[in-house]
């Protein structure tokens with residue numbers, strides 16, 4: 242691994258998930274951790290939980306994920322996760338208060354500052370995004 246990769250840095254990275262399946266979840270989490278060097282362990286745990294839930298949700302209910310986008314800001318420390326899928330429906334993405342959201346989405350709701358769903362206009366599918374705050378203590 243190069244020295245540059247080990248340094249905290251802002252940036253955006255995209256992972257193509259079109260040919261993946263749920264058995265790749267571990268490798269996907271590893272890819273995320275590799276691209277967030279220097280992130281505090283609590284912050285990284287929150288990000289990995291979000292990634293796991295959003296990608297798993299896309300396999301289960303979204304017709305499969307199309308891509309994962311990771312954005313990192315350094316000052317202030319912040320991480321945004323986006324998972325695209327190929328299904329326009331979002332029955333399980335109701336925010337707390339309406340219906341009975343899936344456990345995964347409740348977890349996401351608890352951990353991140355804000356999350357939402359963006360529908361694609363030019364093709365089928367949507368992007369679910371989550372902004373994961375930093376506790377600020379471990380970095």
Ligand SMILES: [Zn+2]
Nearest residue numbers: 281284318375
């Ligand atoms: Zn942080």
